[in-house]
Amino acid sequence: MDVVTFTTLIAACARGRRWQLAVSFFGEMRAHGVAPNPRTFAVLLSACERSGQGQQALEVFAEMQGLGVAPNLRTYNALLHACAASGMRREASAAFAAMQAEGIAPDVRTYNALLRACRSRGEWEAALALFSQLKVCSSRLSLSGSSPAIHVSCPPLACLARYPV
């Protein structure tokens, strides 16, 4: 029983939305003296997300920091998604700020989690601001030429002309 075994076990619990089982396996892992890695925490946080246990996710994250495991992009994204799933916007913002303070560059999943978090209190303006920011990041790439997307032909949608892009 090594770290990979336990992590896979916890990942399976996450997929099955059994966060309590996931946490108990984590406890067993610790009892066996197996040191968890960032991936273990990412799947544990994902178990919390899928079961809507935002508060539990924060505790898991605190435990991770207590154990001296350095969070990476993946663990932060898992935490953000857990917060978003529970409508914990404030906590998500705090986690995002912490992430940036550590110099971890966000990716599209990070933004998706933050956008999800905006829904609980209907913060559409904040959501649009985040989206604009993401668009700015993506436009930096488009100059260097992205892979050509495959077009799906579609009939003109007349009513859409009324909505300025």
Place this chain on the structure above:
Amino acid sequence: MLGTLYDHISEETRGITRGIECNRTQAAPGVSPNAITYTALFAVLERCGRWPLAMSLYCEMRRDHVGVDSRAYRALLRACERGGGEWHEAVELLRHMTHTLRGVGGGGGDGEMEVGLEVGFGEVREVQEEAEEAVQWRGEAAAEAEAAIAAAAEWGRRRAQAAAASTPSMMRAASTDGADDSLHPSAPPSAAAAAAAAAEVSVEYAVRHFYRRVFEPGA
């Protein structure tokens, strides 16, 4: 485009978000919005009743060739539905959707997601029947409903084609049917892709919900 979007944001919020989040953001170049991003946005806008903005974003999504999946459509339809009133546009959007969610489009591309047809034949027929009934007692909606019924029928037909194409023997039959070659997916979907499409969240809920809203406002 960003300017127009940004116009919707109040000066106050702009200041707040700049202070809290945006200015310190240093996302790697190449990080760009995907279908999940748009779905999340549609969900936020649905909650706030800002469906015209959602439609704008849908235009942008199409223009930037971000693959639209059934979840995104579901979120967008919900936003239109919650907005209320503008059902003409929702009907048009529905027609657009039935056209887009055909076969398996693209594949392998970064921004392009595989889109599949999720609605079973029986469910399409149910929607049709529902709409046909509605037409009888609501003349006002007749033209739109007919078009939507036609779209639903087309949708069902394409689903059958996609299913046929996933089995090798029937694939030949489908490809020799060259009458509307342009409507075929560029590549026949593999069995795995078809299974993935089937596993995806069904848009059936949105369609049925939408019809109820349009044709039975009192219900």
